[in-house]
Amino acid sequence: xxxxxxxxxxxxxxxxxxxxxxxxxxxxxxxxxxxxxxxxxxxxxxxxxxxxxxxxxxxxxxxxxxxxxxxxxxxxxxxxxxxxxxxxxxxxxxxxxxxxxxxxxxxxxxxxxxxxxxxxxxxxxxxxxxxxxxxxxxxxxxxxxxxxxxxxxxxxxxxxxxxxxxxxxxxxxxxxxxxxxxxxxxxxxxxxxxxxxxxxxxxxxxxxxxxxxxxxxxxxxxxxxxxxx
Amino acid sequence: xxxxxxxxxxxxxxxxxxxxxxxxxxxxxxxxxxxxxxxxxxxxxxxxxxxxxxxxxxxxxxxxxxxxxxxxxxxxxxxxxxxxxxxxxxxxxxxxxx
Numbered sequence: 001x002x003x004x005x006x007x008x009x010x011x012x013x014x015x016x017x018x019x020x021x022x023x024x025x026x027x028x029x030x031x032x033x034x035x036x037x038x039x040x041x042x043x044x045x046x047x048x049x050x051x052x053x054x055x056x057x058x059x060x061x062x063x064x065x066x067x068x069x070x071x072x073x074x075x076x077x078x079x080x081x082x083x084x085x086x087x088x089x090x091x092x093x094x095x096x097x098x099x100x101x102x103x104x105x106x107x108x109x110x111x112x113x114x115x116x117x118x119x120x121x122x123x124x125x126x127x128x129x130x131x132x133x134x135x136x137x138x139x140x141x142x143x144x145x146x147x148x149x150x151x152x153x154x155x156x157x158x159x160x161x162x163x164x165x166x167x168x169x170x171x172x173x174x175x176x177x178x179x180x181x182x183x184x185x186x187x188x189x190x191x192x193x194x195x196x197x198x199x200x201x202x203x204x205x206x207x208x209x210x211x212x213x214x215x216x217x218x219x220x221x222x223x224x225x226x227x228x229x
Numbered sequence: 230x231x232x233x234x235x236x237x238x239x240x241x242x243x244x245x246x247x248x249x250x251x252x253x254x255x256x257x258x259x260x261x262x263x264x265x266x267x268x269x270x271x272x273x274x275x276x277x278x279x280x281x282x283x284x285x286x287x288x289x290x291x292x293x294x295x296x297x298x299x300x301x302x303x304x305x306x307x308x309x310x311x312x313x314x315x316x317x318x319x320x321x322x323x324x325x326x327x
Contacts, residue, residue, distance in 0.1 A: 084249030158322030187272025210272025
């Protein structure tokens with residue numbers, strides 16, 4: 001391996017290690033929300049997109065129905081579609097290969113690929129980060145689910161308070177985008193107003209309308225920032 | 230959570246990832262659609278934070294979770310590591326319920 005590639009794979013391994021710890025948290029919370037250890041592990045292997053997985057556990061543990069839990073999980077997964085579109089230029093193998101590599105499209109692998117100067121290192125960054133996160137996320141999930149099922153009453157341990165904390169930690173780095181604070185505040189306000197009126201899950205779904213004020217705010221400011229974009 | 234629902238979610242999540250590399254090839258969606266989809270996660274996560282912090286069964290409650298979230302928010306703002314944020318929220322809520 002060439003010298004310039006080594007820091008790249010080292011960073012990929014570090015990102016993997018960090019998401020492994022998220023994986024442990026997900027395993028604990030998912031079991032606390034009532035999923036079995038096998039279902040929790042299957043979710044990390046097959047769904048493999050953290051925010052959606054946390055959303056399922058969050059809505060189920062708050063008493064929401066399965067369909068109420070799936071809707072926000074699907075909407076959160078939609079951003080991976082956008083990532084996939086942005087990765088088309090660097091995922092250029094045969095169909096079967098592209099189909100396999102698609103499963104690795106997540107926040108971390110996309111961000112690492114986008115940070116590279118040329119397509120070859122972008123491809124390496126995508127694969128190294130994606131594989132490293134996949135392995136660590138799934139090992140972490142298994143550990144967390146196994147430990148979580150022997151913990152006892154999740155409420156007494158305060159585990160329910162971990163869900164909003166996890167969502168806040170996932171949200172915070174995204175708030176620097178133009179329009180993001182407006183989108184976040186409107187989403188939260190819409191959801192809170194609907195909690196007393198609508199069945200669980202619906203307030204979260206309706207909150208997606210928060211993109212409207214978010215986009216309006218981003219475009220209101222667009223003329224001044226146009227040269228950068 | 231049934232296995233059917235779980236596998237359905239997995240299939241849908243995969244389909245969204247694969248739209249670009251497998252189905253669309255070189256064609257691209259309009260920029261306005263991309264921008265909207267890209268921003269979708271922000272109000273959703275904010276709503277999850279709000280509802281999970283204040284939400285009881287069909288009403289808003291101010292309980293241990295709200296104070297746990299205040300602790301978590303300070304830690305997120307101070308850029309504490311993810312596991313530290315989660316553990317602090319859990320410990321705060323657990324202590325308040327003793």
